[in-house]
Amino acid sequence: MRPCIYCRKPFPDNQFTLEHVIPQFLGGAQAPDELKTRDVCSTCNNNLGLFVDAAFEKDFLVYNELKESAYKFFDPEKPVALPLICMGISDLKPPNMQEDEICESWLGPLGEQIYWIRPKDERMYWYSGGNPRTVKKVQSRAYFMFSERSQKNVLISWLAFKDAFIDRRVKKIMCTRVEGADLKTIGFSDPDEIDNLRIQYITNKCREGKERNNNISMYIYHDRRFMAKLALGISHVLFGSKIGNSGYGEELHKALWFKEGNAEPNVRYLGAFSNSNNLLKEHSGIAGGVTITILPIYEEVIINLNLNKKMNWMVVCTKLKYLTKEQIEKLGDGICIVLFKSLNKGLRLTLPELINHNLGNLQNSDLAAIEQIYNAHMDYFKDL
Incomplete structure (x- = not known):
């Protein structure tokens, strides 16, 4: 018996299923294997897929x-x-x-x-x-x-x-x-x-x-539970189960299972309409792609989600004090996972590599090849 990372209830091994920590609608099937886990029970996999992942995916703008x-x-x-x-x-x-x-x-x-x-x-x-x-x-x-x-x-x-x-x-x-x-x-x-x-x-x-x-109907909190789930999943696969059981991990669980009327969880989070993350929106994404950035900053580790350089979310996933020296060093100056679902492609690079590519300082050959595909027919429908 072992606990599910989301509901934290213990289950036998046959009750666990494969979970793409980065959901497949974002291109999670093309993410590195380290961002997939079998520590999620089948009930959470199904129900959170419908009421958390789909609530985010089916938002009109997203x-x-x-x-x-x-x-x-x-x-x-x-x-x-x-x-x-x-x-x-x-x-x-x-x-x-x-x-x-x-x-x-x-x-x-x-x-x-x-x-x-x-x-x-x-x-x-x-x-x-x-x-x-x-x-x-x-x-x-x-x-x-x-x-x-x-x-x-x-x-x-x-x-x-x-x-x-x-x-x-x-x-x-x-x-x-x-x-x-x-x-x-x-x-x-x-x-x-x-x-x-x-x-x-x-x-x-x-x-x-x-x-x-x-x-058009919109629910302003459609993304809060999703970002909490993303934070719990990524911190679990990268840093281990202790993160979900930490003091801050407890707040993320409250956010994941939040219902109207509950006390507000103490989670540091910025939504897509915040004016505070315009710099990240511009430089931590790629046109036509989904970018997940895991970045140590000050005393925290943040996760930044960027869609097509147009929409951006940020959430703190854990505190640096909960990590080992080796785990902090592995993060370096930030890890970026760039996903292109329609191309069935995924890339992993550092945040400095992505920023330098976006600024034109140092071209990343893999991103340049994808941008060439992007630019080849970008005006096709406009000119048709």
């Missing part, structure tokens, strides 16, 4: 920033399916919508419009795409429309439509006329009576040319 990175590395010579971009809850009210349903608006890579009528969940009101469990179990319907720009490269639209909602129980219906291709080969269904009414409603509304209004 979700769309992560999806945007896939567009930056798109190669028109080797086209792949690009993800849809969530635009929030539409003001459209298609026929036969139930009170417990909403109409969510999405955009395709070339401006295609998609309206997804899905279950509403007040508990997870800010999740782009809704409750991940519900949408996998409950049948819903999505209505697709090509755009004029789709004619520039129909294959891009076709691939995006093929992979849209692929892991959910969604009946996909086409609203625009398609000739010479079988939509059923990419998962579309024939419309029934309800679908025909909705197709007519949606196409009429879109032809009106009126301004449409979408609502």
